[in-house]
Amino acid sequence: MKDLLEKEDSIKPPQIGKIVEGKLIGKARSAVFLDLGALGTGIIYGKEFLGVKNELKKFKVGDTVFTKVIDLENEEGYVELSLSQASDEITWEELRRKKEKGETMMVKILGANKGGLLAEVLSIPAFLPVSQLLSEHYPRVEGAESSKILTELQKFIGKEMEIKVFDLDPREGKLILSEKAKRSEKVKEILKNYKVGDVVEGEITGITNFGVFIKFPSSAKTTEGEAYNLEGLIHISELDWQLIEDPADIVKVGDKVKAKIISISDDKVSLSLKSLKKDPWIDIEEKYKKGDEVSGKVTKFNPYGAFIAISPKIQGLIHISEFGTKSKMETALKIGEKYKFQILSIDPAVHRMSLKLKEEK
Template identity: 40%
Template sequence: MTPRRAAQIGTQQQNADSPFARLLAAHPDALRALHAGDIVKGTVLEIAPSSLYVDLGSQGVGIVFGRELLDAADTFRMVRIGDDIEAVVLDPENDQGYIELSLRSASEEKSWARLEARKESGEIFPAQIMDANKGGLIIRLEGITGFLPVSQLSAEHYPRVEGGDKQQIFDRLKQYVGQLFNVRVLTADRREGKLIVSEKAAMTAEMEGALGDLKERTEVEGVVSGIVDFGVFIKFQRGGQDLEGLVHISELAWQRVDDPKDYASVGQKVRAVVLAVEG
């Protein structure tokens, strides 16, 4: 080995042992430039009424402005000084010299990931009804607003209104605000921001077993639980489970039926034959 080569190796070893080299080894991201969209971890330094300051170590100090705190209210309410948090970079250096961050974007990414996992697993879980419109119910899961369509309500909660009056349906749906419904995720599309859930699909294993035991031409006994312009609902028991089925207006009688109320009344005991089992 030449003296020059030996000197080069010695210099490299000294450089590797220098305080600066040890600092880089301990913080490999220290010299990496931040870009919009990067996910960073830091410690909450200060919480102000309209902003939150985050220590990002060697990368600097981050700031979350009020609009992002409001959007991520579920996250912000639980944050305390000294807490470790994750955020998404909006601007690597704003006009004040801070790294502008978003709690909302970071928390939403995690929320969508959890919702997608629930969709894949078919998990059944409670969702609180936040509001109603004429098409269904508004729910909120993992900080994400979603929709439970009327068509995906269980037989118990389906708004049976004679004549299908939309205002009466809306009034019935509003009664569910504040309640918890067991649901399954049907659609979780983070790109479109679309979350759709179903109560009807959230059937217990016991109820699925009861339905599985029903075959075409099986005769059942029950009571009329509701009458609508397109038929009659009948509630009956099977395998210890309360089930409900629809007798379509076309199956109420041999002759033409104009008004189902002429052939049945709520509470009336009836016998019926199963024609098909769906959903």
């Protein structure tokens, strides 16, 4: 509160927009009067009075009230004041203080949308994004269907959550909360005991269209003496060497797996399953050579061409330039069909094989 008041000992004239402290000295039917000391007498009236009429009933003569100066001198010679504007400013200052100190608060969830949860903190509307939920509260919905995500989030309405202020902007009225921030520092500290390349054993806890979540115990203990569980992400590209459309084809929730840590950033850890499997491209040049004729199945089209499965673990690409246009490519090739191809080049280092369609004789 002191940060909002004048810090100088000397008395200065009030300025519009400043928060001032006054003692309530009188109440009228549609106004209240405050003694501002050397600054004179202040008044809350008109729309400023009507907007906080019920709140003003809580104050009695002699109480200290913080208000904001909105006019230095009205027609009657009073300093015109606003309680509501001062309350908002004081509230935002309190929220800023809580953010700086990392204080946690309990909030009740009032609503949900596809992006997260809605709440109020000190009467200020607040938003808790999905990305800031604890891992156990994250909506693990296969296919990431927005309607299913919303259904999962709506289950939290009416419940209380322990949160921290993650970000705020009083000018835009933006207040962002985080549930996982309270655990973040603990996780960062524990992750100092791990390094890239470490292999951990854990359990698959969730599957999304972009990968899977794995929970693994650490050497740290909770206050109850149990192992502190960490959770990381295995991106879809790190599940296997083959091209994967659905992570659920590789693992299921509850599966026990070993994974290698490939990245640690702050409180986030990324892992890989395929790093613990033999790279099928290591000895590929012993099996295939430039110019070889191979049989392969068309698995996927993309803007650059078509992916061809030469074996369960090896995918080649036939570039769209071999056909001229996308429509011609999709006319010549059909998803799921097998064709004869010729190998144009092989680059094991970047896992790349270029192909061309073998002409029918």
